[in-house]
Amino acid sequence: MNKLTEIKAVTKAATPGPWISTDDAVRIPKGEWICQLYEETESEGEIEFTNQANNAEFIANAPEYISYLISLLEEKDKALAFYAKEQNYMIDKGEFGEYYPQQVLIDKGERARKALNTSSNNEGDL
Known part of the structure; x- marks a missing residue:
């Protein structure tokens, strides 16, 4: 199992949200x-962890964020697969000898x- 498949499986197996x-x-x-994000002890009562509010916010949003990032990767994989396909660079010859442009040119x-525009880092920046 590759890492992306593993991440998808773990994300899908988690308790359904929203969190x-x-x-x-x-x-x-x-x-x-x-x-x-705290511990309760008999002697000390509740012990808060450092940065617990920010950590709780991060954990609560993790499933949504991970699903979003997976969708971005899948979109980019589809685009890369198109450009990696050798057939898309060939000139098609028609039935009567006419030539059609390469799919990459189209x-x-x-x-x-x-x-690229689906990425939050590049929204509208092309």
Whole structure:
């Protein structure tokens, strides 16, 4: 199993969301806990972890963020597969000897631009 397949499987197997951050824990709306970011001891009571609110927010959004990043990778893989396909660079010869342009020339980089524009780092920057 490649790493991306593994990430997809782990993401799919996690408790369905949405997950909600409560500053010191992550829960689902019906109250079930995903995780807590503090420890309770008999002698010291509740011990807060460093940066727990930001960590809870990050954990609560992780499934959505990971799913989004997977979709970006899949979109880019589709575009790369088109440009990697040798057949798309060949000139087609018609039934009567006429020539048709290469699929790559017809595309003019449209698939690449679409894939690049799906990235949050490049939205609209081409």
